[in-house]
Amino acid sequence: MAARVVLELCVETPAGIEAAIEGGADRIELCAALALGGLTPSAALMAFAGRSGLPVTALIRPRAGGFRYDKMELQVIADDIARARAAGLAGVTIGAGGLDGLDLAAMERLVRAADGMDVTLHRVFDLVEDKARALEAARALGVARILTSGGAASAAQGTATLSALVRQAAGRPGILAAGGIRAETVRALLDATGVLEVHASCGRAAPSTAGELAFGFAGADRQMTDLAAVRALRTALDRT
Template identity: 50%
Template sequence: MEQGLRGTEGMTRAETNRVRLEVCVDSPAGVAAAIKGGADRLELCAALVVGGLTPSRGLMALAAASGRPAYAMIRPRPGDFVYGPADLDVMGDDIDTARALGLSGVVLGASLPSGELDAAALSILVDRAGGLGMTLHRAIDLTPDPIEALDIAIELGFERVLTSGCARTAVEGAETIAELVDHAQGRISIMAGSGVTPDNAVDLIRQTGVAEVHASCGMAPAVVDQHLLHFGFVQPGARETDAATVMWLAAAIRDIEADQWP
């Protein structure tokens, strides 16, 4: 299958001329909610409260069995994206697991201490991920030159980049996202993420020209067990994927024609 079409399950570009929605989830309930709400693709994580870590084998297997395209975050620990040999070994094994379980792709990123993309580390991971779809995650938002980083992603064969435009939220970084879309010229998909909601998604898409958006569609739980919070088993700020929010976001973007494709 053509590299840029992996995430569209073999459909032609004409058949997929609409904005696509990726929802990040970190639990079996999140997988079910995202699918019920109409997400086009799942990003599987553990610990979304710290930006997402590599999901468990069990969650990967569950998502693979759902029939919905799913990409596994490959991030072995919280913190920065500066990885040593041991980190890369673990990440390589996790990529192998994602492939063996039948996932559509993986989400990768690696940085130098300067914030620039670590092209050497990424090349190792990309080689390990051969045959899988690949998204470059928001490590690009830490780079001093996102255009240069985008060129590296294109050269390495990534099919898309997830970005907030080097800002706290995609709305705040919309100008940079639009510049990335313009520079990409259809060679790679730019997916806007961070703070995307049913209320701002349409304006963001029209302002930037992105063909894909990424959101957590999370809601705070109705009740937080203070005993669990006290012992550290629940993190402050934790949210749960909400099927209704996924549905509202999917409906908001459904009829927008995308004018940029990988």
């Protein structure tokens, strides 16, 4: 029997959490501001997610932009990891670095702060030029998995790199494919890469009023979790 492919659903609202549960997700990545690539969720949302019954990993990213952090920002990240732990979450999704590689000193500090929790290396990995070297660094740090599109705009465009990473990792760390994951194309991605975990938002456009848009209270790209899309993706993953 083929191994079940893990579906991690990225959500930013209580309704998204409920859709993840009802749609058959195996794990939740909890965040805020998905339109910015995801930021750290509030302590209250983490507490809500911690009662969901699904394993939840919180994205810990204190601001938009790159992933080079100063001492003050690293302290904020460490404090938010502590809040995720206090909320009973299973893990955190973290990362630090840039084009020339992971910031190993920062990563070591953050992994220590998350001791005993499930740690995912986020898509700072996609900005790193030498991905094979970064994978070995992640392995040495003890992260559970790497969230990546293979350095491309989407997982479908990064299949060659994803496949190479799967072979290199040999399951440690796991390779969590991300970027434009859809029910219609996910089987081809699995066949081409051998990944056993996928990450998706399953979003659809969220309605906003003209006033909300005019005052900047919402963006034109705001999305909400689509339960039907979650179910369709789960069905596609389970198809043999």
